[in-house]
Amino acid sequence: MDAFTTLNGLVVPIDRANVDTDAIIPKQFLKSVKRSGFGPNLFDEWRYLDVGEPDQDNSGRPVNSEFALNLPRFSGAQILIARDNFGCGSSREHAVWALHDYGIRVVIAPSFADIFYNNCFKNGVLPIALSADEVERIFKEIDANEGYQLQVDLAAQHVTLPSGEVILFEIDNFRKECLLQGLDEIGLSLQHADAVRDYEAKRKQEAPWLFAS
Amino acid sequence: MMLKSTLYDKLWNSHQVRETDEGASVLYIDRHLVHEVTSPQAFEGLRMAGRKPWRADSVLATPDHNVPTTDRSKGIEETVARIQVETLDSNCNEFGLTEYKMDDPRQGIVHVVGPESGATLPGMTVVCGDSHTSTHGALGALSFGIGTSEVEHVLATQCLIQKKSKNMLVEVNGRLRDGVSAKDMALAIIGKIGTAGGTGYAIEFGGEAVRALSIEGRMTLCNMTIEAGARAGMVAVDEKTIEYVRGRTYAPKGEQWEQAKVAWLELHSDDGAEFDRVVTIDGATIEPQVTWGTSPEMVLPVSGAVPRPEDEADGVKRGNIERALAYMGLEGGQAITTIKLNKVFIGSCTNSRIEDLRDAAAVINGRHVAASVNQALVVPGSGLVKRQAEAEGLDRIFIEAGFEWREPGCSMCLAMNADRLGDGEHCASTSNRNFEGRQGQGGRTHLVSPAMAAAAAIAGHFVDVTQEPKATKSEEV
Numbered sequence: 001m002d003a004f005t006t007l008n009g010l011v012v013p014i015d016r017a018n019v020d021t022d023a024i025i026p027k028q029f030l031k032s033v034k035r036s037g038f039g040p041n042l043f044d045e046w047r048y049l050d051v052g053e054p055d056q057d058n059s060g061r062p063v064n065s066e067f068a069l070n071l072p073r074f075s076g077a078q079i080l081i082a083r084d085n086f087g088c089g090s091s092r093e094h095a096v097w098a099l100h101d102y103g104i105r106v107v108i109a110p111s112f113a114d115i116f117y118n119n120c121f122k123n124g125v126l127p128i129a130l131s132a133d134e135v136e137r138i139f140k141e142i143d144a145n146e147g148y149q150l151q152v153d154l155a156a157q158h159v160t161l162p163s164g165e166v167i168l169f170e171i172d173n174f175r176k177e178c179l180l181q182g183l184d185e186i187g188l189s190l191q192h193a194d195a196v197r198d199y200e201a202k203r204k205q206e207a208p209w210l211f212a213s
Numbered sequence: 214m215m216l217k218s219t220l221y222d223k224l225w226n227s228h229q230v231r232e233t234d235e236g237a238s239v240l241y242i243d244r245h246l247v248h249e250v251t252s253p254q255a256f257e258g259l260r261m262a263g264r265k266p267w268r269a270d271s272v273l274a275t276p277d278h279n280v281p282t283t284d285r286s287k288g289i290e291e292t293v294a295r296i297q298v299e300t301l302d303s304n305c306n307e308f309g310l311t312e313y314k315m316d317d318p319r320q321g322i323v324h325v326v327g328p329e330s331g332a333t334l335p336g337m338t339v340v341c342g343d344s345h346t347s348t349h350g351a352l353g354a355l356s357f358g359i360g361t362s363e364v365e366h367v368l369a370t371q372c373l374i375q376k377k378s379k380n381m382l383v384e385v386n387g388r389l390r391d392g393v394s395a396k397d398m399a400l401a402i403i404g405k406i407g408t409a410g411g412t413g414y415a416i417e418f419g420g421e422a423v424r425a426l427s428i429e430g431r432m433t434l435c436n437m438t439i440e441a442g443a444r445a446g447m448v449a450v451d452e453k454t455i456e457y458v459r460g461r462t463y464a465p466k467g468e469q470w471e472q473a474k475v476a477w478l479e480l481h482s483d484d485g486a487e488f489d490r491v492v493t494i495d496g497a498t499i500e501p502q503v504t505w506g507t508s509p510e511m512v513l514p515v516s517g518a519v520p521r522p523e524d525e526a527d528g529v530k531r532g533n534i535e536r537a538l539a540y541m542g543l544e545g546g547q548a549i550t551t552i553k554l555n556k557v558f559i560g561s562c563t564n565s566r567i568e569d570l571r572d573a574a575a576v577i578n579g580r581h582v583a584a585s586v587n588q589a590l591v592v593p594g595s596g597l598v599k600r601q602a603e604a605e606g607l608d609r610i611f612i613e614a615g616f617e618w619r620e621p622g623c624s625m626c627l628a629m630n631a632d633r634l635g636d637g638e639h640c641a642s643t644s645n646r647n648f649e650g651r652q653g654q655g656g657r658t659h660l661v662s663p664a665m666a667a668a669a670a671i672a673g674h675f676v677d678v679t680q681e682p683k684a685t686k687s688e689e690v
């Protein structure tokens with residue numbers, strides 16, 4: 001997994017609550033057996049005016065010129081900001097793969113759906129929950145300032161606004177360490193292998209039916 | 214002094230292998246259900262790292278999202294979908310995992326197959342790369358959806374590194390009225406707490422109306438926990454749970470059955486156990502529900518009228534209502550019963566079990582699907598449900614009424630196969646998500662119970678099924 005330490009990036013606003021993973025990457029693209037290549041179809045139904053199909057050349061498709069990702073001023077954005085309950089719905093990790101593939105490394109919202117939040121950390125994407133007021137303020141500042149950038153420092157848990165003002169964010173220690181170092185979580189878990197074997201031996205005594213097959 | 218525990222505490226504690234230095238838990242997983250869409254990249258990861266499944270016998274796989282629901286004798290026509298299903302087959306063969314393949318009579322939607330086969334048992338931890346894994350909590354299991362990286366993690370280690378959620382109790386007191394089902398209960402709860410109301414919590418459903426539900430009704434309820442923002446929903450074990458599990462393929466037998474029964478009857482919250490949040494609802498006040506918007510929380514009783522944006526003071530909420538009305542092609546103030554339907558879909562892991570099909574069939578009562586409805590589908594949740602329904606003659610009731618009777622799968626719930634809505638079409642659907650484009654680009658989904666969907670198919674618009682001549686209620690036992 002990619003490590004994440006700091007980022008100074010352009011911010012693209014998606015002014016909606018309950019942005020669901022169906023919207024982030026529509027189902028027809030889930031037929032892929034790969035992890036990459038989803039970026040061109042990120043937010044496909046909002047971004048294009050026609051119906052997207054997998055394995056299609058997206059360069060000639062009619063685009064929705066009002067959608068934020070299509071506005072020249074947000075081109076190259078690495079930070080995405082949205083409203084409450086971002087990433088709700090389906091557990092599809094393809095949503096995070098699509099964001100990452102497009103170039104988004106940080107998502108800011110007042111709240112996230114649990115499974116999406118979890119999936120971010122497995123892919124080097126940092127989800128940051130800020131208060132609704134702070135999010136509202138950033139939305140306003142983006143509106144007023146072309147080229148609006150935020151600075152994110154994971155180790156310090158800081159988001160720095162262009163004004164130099166610093167907002168602190170919360171993150172669980174384990175996830176923070178994994179992300180900072182880009183650790184292989186499966187490898188880490190296998191360090192507990194002996195404890196797992198002991199647990200299994202004990203459970204086979206207590207609840208043998210769980211091991212019948 | 215004995216600490217009083219919730220059901221969730223008990224399930225969590227009995228599966229915690231150890232705590233990590235960072236205060237998370239290594240949680241042991243008993244059952245891993247697998248389908249074709251969220252697993253290929255996990256198997257690929259396993260192969261690339263040279264790892265093997267930790268416990269192959271904990272896995273049960275079945276293709277469901279991409280399978281055609283029409284004649285399957287010629288296989289899957291669409292190349293990408295076929296490759297994905299074939300990839301699941303070859304991964305299961307390679308790693309020695311049990312799979313109910315597409316032509317197996319036991320194939321079906323993974324959340325129907327798990328409980329039906331006894332692969333899901335009370336007291337288990339159950340995971341699947343699918344958010345509706347919450348369904349299995351109906352049996353007193355701790356079950357939740359995971360992403361593909363976690364699918365790989367469980368395959369390789371039999372564990373997940375997890376933080377415990379908070380405890381929420383949703384208590385539905387009183388009795389449901391005739392014709393009001395578990396689906397209406399689920400939608401009413403989401404309407405009350407919102408789609409993010411359960412975020413960070415594990416929800417236990419309790420109260421008289423929940424205890425009165427059949428196990429299948431409890432599955433419908435737990436299925437939609439994720440639409441309330443919670444990864445896991447559950448109901449305490451009682452005699453109905455035990456009776457449901459008895460005799461199923463993977464259920465314990467003989468002496469182990471006796472032993473298991475004793476253990477399972479402990480799977481309830483202790484009297485006086487503390488919850489971080491308690492929500493109480495009077496079941497007798499719940500009416501049949503219909504969603505009008507593009508989020509499951511945009512829901513109303515069938516007697517209601519679509520909200521007017523101008524009545525909403527909060528600017529962000531007003532914007533959400535305006536956007537939803539525009540997408541759905543509805544007018545603020547319009548009565549729910551005036552919404553006309555182009556399609557009707559009875560199916561999905563929420564409502565495709567035998568009781569759901571019986572509920573829908575009972576409403577038909579010799580009548581025919583309205584001429585204005587251009588397609589009405591019934592898609593059983595599994596091959597075994599289909600066979601049972603046919604044995605009861607339900608297929609003939611549906612077919613004679615003008616419904617199509619299909620092969621099992623996810624179908625129009627998410628429209629990955631050929632079953633989908635056209636642009637602008639309104640659909641009465643027994644599935645669980647009414648997001649924009651969920652059932653086909655531009656499609657307009659209204660979530661309802663099976664009985665409400667059947668009644669709407671016949672009328673061509675929504676009607677209050679509790680006012681229908683032959684409303685039945687199979688959830689009550």
Ligand code: SF4
Pocket residue numbers: 277278322323324343345561562563622623626627644645
């Ligand atoms: S029926 Fe629908 S919600 Fe259920 S698993 Fe299939 S696609 Fe997901």
